[in-house]
Each structure stands twice: as structure tokens, then as C-alpha cells.
Amino acid sequence: MSTKYFQRFEKLYYKFGDETNYSLIQNLTQYVDIIDQVKPQKSFYEDYMIKSGDRPDTLSLQLYGDTNYYWTFYLMNDHLRESGWPLKNEEVLERAKGFYPHRVLTTTADIATAEGGYDFKVGRQIVGQQSGTVGTIVKRNLDLGQLIVDTATTFVVENRDVVLDVNSNGATTLTLDDEQEKFHQTDLWVLEKQDLDNPSSDPVILGSYSITLESLDSRAKIINIPFEAGNFEYTFKIRVAKYNRRDATFTQGEQVFFRDDSTGLVVFARIHKETAQYNAVHHYENVDGEWIDIDPFTETIPSSLNPVTNMERLTAKNNDLKQIKILKKDAVESVVKEFYKLMSNR
Structure with missing residues (x-):
């Protein structure tokens, strides 16, 4: 998108933070109110509905034959300056899922x-x-x-005892077959060696081994186990994080x-309703569109009230962003020239 709009901003020297040298930058706080003066006047503007897929530069080209007037849409419409350009229709759902990723x-x-x-x-x-x-x-x-x-990042930790099959090189591998499980907190794992010829003796806690996790933490390669020939059993007290299944719903x-x-x-x-957060009720409205409180201790909602979901609310806001004022084609050039003139004379 063209940046011609910023060419009229004055330049000044500014020192950032602890920098010792000054940098030459544009003064983005510079402003003139010429468009604020004309936007209430019907002779200068007309209403327009942004179509799904319109971009500021392409809309400027479509309306005025020049992409360099895109910035007038923002100065003519405070809600665009505050919230940004509306999303494409197909992007609203993905944005809703990003804003509201949980379960309700x-x-x-x-x-x-x-x-x-x-x-x-x-x-x-x-x-x-x-x-x-x-x-x-x-x-x-x-x-x-x-x-x-x-539910996406939550897990429970299980403690498990695993008997190892250790080779003479002091190495072994552990694997988790359940895709919902991952090895967890290997620094808290404890390796014990038990003398099976003397089962009543206390196990010996071993150190000096090394653990490497692979395959998204589902495989643990263990080396440098102090292996000793004889009738010994090696047991690892490990920790496993168990995650939800993929749909992660109640x-x-x-x-x-x-x-x-x-x-x-x-x-x-007891839960009487479960849904994705983007589809959950945000509030209830009456027939006049007024927000109405409900009794949260009953499942019965008055039939006169309309539930508004997070998704519906985001869609409505996106639709509101599409309703804008634009400078008329026969006025845009003169208004922009006056804007640039005033910016240059400040």
C-alpha cells in the first residue's frame, strides 16, 4: 500500500531511550483538522458499504482512480481508526476462534x-x-x-514406576504410545537399583545418567546409567503429563x-450447557436490543430474551465497520490538496 500520506509529516530529531545519538524521524503526532471540518457536511461525503474483500488501496482505486487516497477512509471514520479495517466474511470465524479459544x-x-x-x-x-x-x-x-x-493446554501429571531393560552400555529407551501423553519434568525423575538376590535391602538411588527427549517428548533416550552385571532390577520413577483428547470437550x-x-x-x-467459547452466550437482549440480566441459578430463560453469542457480537461489530462515509469523487482532490498544504505549512 502506498505511503504517500506520510510524506507531508514534518521530520524531527529524537533520542530513543538510552541512545546517545539522535535519530531523524517523522512526527506522527502532527495533525490538521480539515477533514474533521468537512466530514459532517453532506455536500462533501456519501455513505458507502465496504464489500467483503475490499482493501483500502483497492477501494481508493475503485472510487477515485488512485490508490493514494486510502487514508481518507480512516480520517473520515473514527470507528475505522479505532478498530481497523473490517475482516473478510470468511475471516470472522477464525478471528472469533482466536479471541475465544476456550470451552464455556x-x-x-x-x-x-x-x-x-x-x-x-x-x-x-x-x-x-x-x-x-x-x-x-x-x-x-x-x-x-x-x-x-x-482445555487445550491443561494436563494432569501421573507418577509411574517403570522397570528398565538396561544394556551393558548403560543405555535404554522409553516410549509413550498414547498420543495424549508426554514425558514431564525429567529433572524430578529418580532411578533406583534393587538387588534381587537381597530383596529386603533398600534400593540404591543412582545418578550420573543423561535423559534426552525426542519425538515431541514421547520418547526418552537414557544413557550413562551406571550398569552393574548381576541380578539387579533398575526402576525409574518418572512423571508423565496426560493431556486431553483432541476435541477436549466436556x-x-x-x-x-x-x-x-x-x-x-x-x-x-453440574453443567447444563457446554460449548466452544466463540459460540457461548455473551449477553441477552430484549426486543429493543437492550441488555437484560438473567437469573443464573435457573436453567429457564424468558422466551422474550434473545441470546447473543460471542461470534454474533463479533460479526455485528465487523458489519458495523463496513458502514463508512467517503469523500465524494468531485471533492476528494480539493480536500486532500488542502490537507497536504496545511500539513506542509505547520
Whole structure:
């Protein structure tokens, strides 16, 4: 895209941070209000709806026969300056998934004020009793009874004892066949050697070995094990991170729970709705488009209220960005010339 717009900005010397020398830069704070003066005047502008796929430069070429007037769209429309150019229709879903990547669980349980502080607070790791899905609460929307849960990066750690088949070179390999599992925290692994001819003796903890993880942490190559010929058994106490299955969803109607480590208390909450965050309800509106509060402790929502999802809200905002004011073709050249003149004379 052309940068002719910035050619009229004055240049000044500026010293960045701890730099000892000054740099010659453009003064991007420089501004004249000529377009602010003309944009309320109907004789200078007309309304336009940006089409999916339009770019500022191509639209400028289409309307004015020149790509260099693209910047007028931004100065004529505050919402474009604040939020940027609208997305293509097919890009809205991907943007929504990026903005709202988690799962949303809706419950009528009191998730905020459970007795003894055992509430479903942000940072808690919860488990689906039926699905087995694990997740970390990253946000709560108490007005709607929603838990926003990260299931993509959450895992549980399992401790396992693995008997090794060590060769005379002191080397062996461990492999995880479950794609949901990865070796974890190898610095906390402990290698023990047990004398099978004297099984009542305490195992000897070994050191000086080296672990290398490969294949996305699903294979562990272990070398320099202090191997000793004889009737010995080598056992590794390892840690494995178990991640969710690929879809990483909970089951609608199931109980989710967490266990308090200090007391062992298990706290449950039944979820009556489960969905991707981008498809979750953001708020409810009445027929006049006013936001209306609901009772989060009941599953019954008045039929007069319309749920608005995160995706619908983002789509509506993107559509609003498409509605702009443009300088009329017979006015654009004179307005731009005056803008450049005033910028040069400052």
C-alpha cells in the first residue's frame, strides 16, 4: 500500500531511550483538522458499504482512480481508526476462534461463594466426571453462571514406576504410545537399583545418567546409567503429563469437580450447557436490543430474551465497520490538496 500520506509529516530529531545519538524521524503526532471540518457536511461525503474483500488501496482505486487516497477512509471514520479495517466474511470465524479459544460451561450451581472457600475460582483445575476432560478455569462470568475453561493446554501429571531393560552400555529407551501423553519434568525423575538376590535391602538411588527427549517428548533416550552385571532390577520413577483428547470437550449434563489438596474434599457442580467459547452466550437482549440480566441459578430463560453469542457480537461489530462515509469523487482532490498544504505549512 502506498505511503504517500506520510510524506507531508514534518521530520524531527529524537533520542530513543538510552541512545546517545539522535535519530531523524517523522512526527506522527502532527495533525490538521480539515477533514474533521468537512466530514459532517453532506455536500462533501456519501455513505458507502465496504464489500467483503475490499482493501483500502483497492477501494481508493475503485472510487477515485488512485490508490493514494486510502487514508481518507480512516480520517473520515473514527470507528475505522479505532478498530481497523473490517475482516473478510470468511475471516470472522477464525478471528472469533482466536479471541475465544476456550470451552464455556454453564451451571446453576453457586460457583462463587461455596462454604469454606471451596469455590470454582480462577486457576482451579477441574475434571469432568463422565468425559474425563481436564481444564483450568481462566475466567468466570457469574452473571450468566459461566466457567470459561482452558482445555487445550491443561494436563494432569501421573507418577509411574517403570522397570528398565538396561544394556551393558548403560543405555535404554522409553516410549509413550498414547498420543495424549508426554514425558514431564525429567529433572524430578529418580532411578533406583534393587538387588534381587537381597530383596529386603533398600534400593540404591543412582545418578550420573543423561535423559534426552525426542519425538515431541514421547520418547526418552537414557544413557550413562551406571550398569552393574548381576541380578539387579533398575526402576525409574518418572512423571508423565496426560493431556486431553483432541476435541477436549466436556459432556453436557455431567458433573465437574475439583479436589482440594489440603483437605481432600471433592466439590461438584453440574453443567447444563457446554460449548466452544466463540459460540457461548455473551449477553441477552430484549426486543429493543437492550441488555437484560438473567437469573443464573435457573436453567429457564424468558422466551422474550434473545441470546447473543460471542461470534454474533463479533460479526455485528465487523458489519458495523463496513458502514463508512467517503469523500465524494468531485471533492476528494480539493480536500486532500488542502490537507497536504496545511500539513506542509505547520
